[in-house]
Structure formats: C-alpha cells, structure tokens
Amino acid sequence: MVSGKLIISVAASVPTEVIERAARGARVIRVMPNINALVGRSITAVAPGRTATEEDVRLALEIFGCVGDCVVVEEELMDAITAYSGSGPAYVLEFLEALIYAGLRIGLPRDKALELAIKTLVGTSKLLSETKAHPAELRELVVTPGGVTIEAIYALERNGFKATLMDAIYEAYKRAKELSKKLG
Numbered sequence: 001m002v003s004g005k006l007i008i009s010v011a012a013s014v015p016t017e018v019i020e021r022a023a024r025g026a027r028v029i030r031v032m033p034n035i036n037a038l039v040g041r042s043i044t045a046v047a048p049g050r051t052a053t054e055e056d057v058r059l060a061l062e063i064f065g066c067v068g069d070c071v072v073v074e075e076e077l078m079d080a081i082t083a084y085s086g087s088g089p090a091y092v093l094e095f096l097e098a099l100i101y102a103g104l105r106i107g108l109p110r111d112k113a114l115e116l117a118i119k120t121l122v123g124t125s126k127l128l129s130e131t132k133a134h135p136a137e138l139r140e141l142v143v144t145p146g147g148v149t150i151e152a153i154y155a156l157e158r159n160g161f162k163a164t165l166m167d168a169i170y171e172a173y174k175r176a177k178e179l180s181k182k183l184g
Contacts, residue, residue, distance in 0.1 A: 002026040006056050008063070012082045013179035016049030016075060027051045030078055034088045035068060041069030043085050047075040079180050083172035091165065096121060101107045 003025030009016070016028040028049035031040040044064040047058050061070045073081065096117050103113030128135060143149045153159075 008060055013176050013183055015180055015184045018184055020049055027056050029056055029063055032081050034086050037067035040067055044070045045081040046070055046072050047078050079176035080173055082176045083169055087172050166169045
C-alpha cells in the first residue's frame with residue numbers, strides 16, 4: 001500500500017503524473033542526479049509532483065544533498081536536465097578522453113596525460129566557479145595574438161566543436177522528451 005507514502009523517483013523521462021496514476025494516493029518527487037554522486041559531487045534536480053509537500057521537498061533535498069548539491073526546478077525542465085546535467089558527465093568524459101589522446105599523440109606519457117587533463121579540468125572548473133566570470137572572458141586571458149592557444153581554438157571552431165556539442169545535447173533532449181511522451 002503506497003497511499004500516503006512519498007515516492008522519490010530517479011527514473012529518467014518518467015513524469016510524476018505517471019507515477020501518481022500508478023501509485024494512487026502517493027506523493028511523488030522526481031529527481032535527476034548524475035554519476036558524480038559516487039564521489040559526493042552530483043548536481044541533482046528535484047521536481048515535486050502535484051501532491052508533494054514542502055516537507056517532502058525538504059526531505060528529498062536532505063537525501064540528495066548527501067551526494068552533492070541540489071536545485072529545485074519545475075518538472076517541465078526535467079527532460080532538459082536529464083539530457084544536460086544528468087548525461088553531462090558523459091560529455092565531459094568524452095572531452096577528457098580526447099584531451100588524453102591528444103596528449104599521447106604529442107608524446108606525453110599516459111600517466112602524465114591523464115594527470116594533466118584531470119588537473120586542468122578541475123582547476124578550470126574551480127576558476128570558473130570562484131570567479132563567476134563568463135567562460136569566454138577567462139578563455140581570452142589565455143588566447144594571445146599569433147600564439148599557441150589561438151591555433152587550437154581555430155581548429156576547434158573550424159571543425160564545429162561548439163555546434164557539435166550543442167547538437168549532441170539537443171539530440172539527448174529530444175530523446176528524453178520522446179521517452180517522456182511514450183511513458184506519459
């Protein structure tokens with residue numbers, strides 16, 4: 001018997017109304033953490049269903065706060081969040097793998113390529129988080145006329161790096177919406 005109980009769902013693309021219909025009388029909250037929860041660094045979106053109470057939301061925030069940060073959102077954003085930050089670590093890992101391979105290609109030992117890539121990512125994330133500057137503003141501090149970095153930026157832009165990433169996330173979003181419609 002689930003009537004009167006709280007259900008917290010981590011099922012991607014399953015709207016709260018579907019769970020509310022299946023579990024009549026239950027209060028439902030939909031959440032979307034990411035794999036970074038394994039190291040206590042997830043960002044979890046929390047979307048209360050129609051009958052969830054403020055206390056239910058507080059409890060969900062407390063539970064998922066144990067594995068990182070939380071943000072309360074309207075449910076209509078959950079498919080976008082699933083495609084964006086729920087899947088986000090996969091995109092970052094793809095980028096990191098490419099960065100590591102680039103290091104190997106130019107002669108760095110595997111262990112150094114891995115360490116440098118990770119520390120560069122962590123440091124840059126911390127810089128961005130602490131300065132609150134726009135990424136382009138910080139990037140411009142590294143790019144000098146006729147320098148090394150501008151050549152790499154040019155190659156990334158010539159090959160559509162930003163557009164490719166934006167297209168990939170949009171495709172993930174479309175799939176999440178498609179699944180929501182099928183399940184809803």
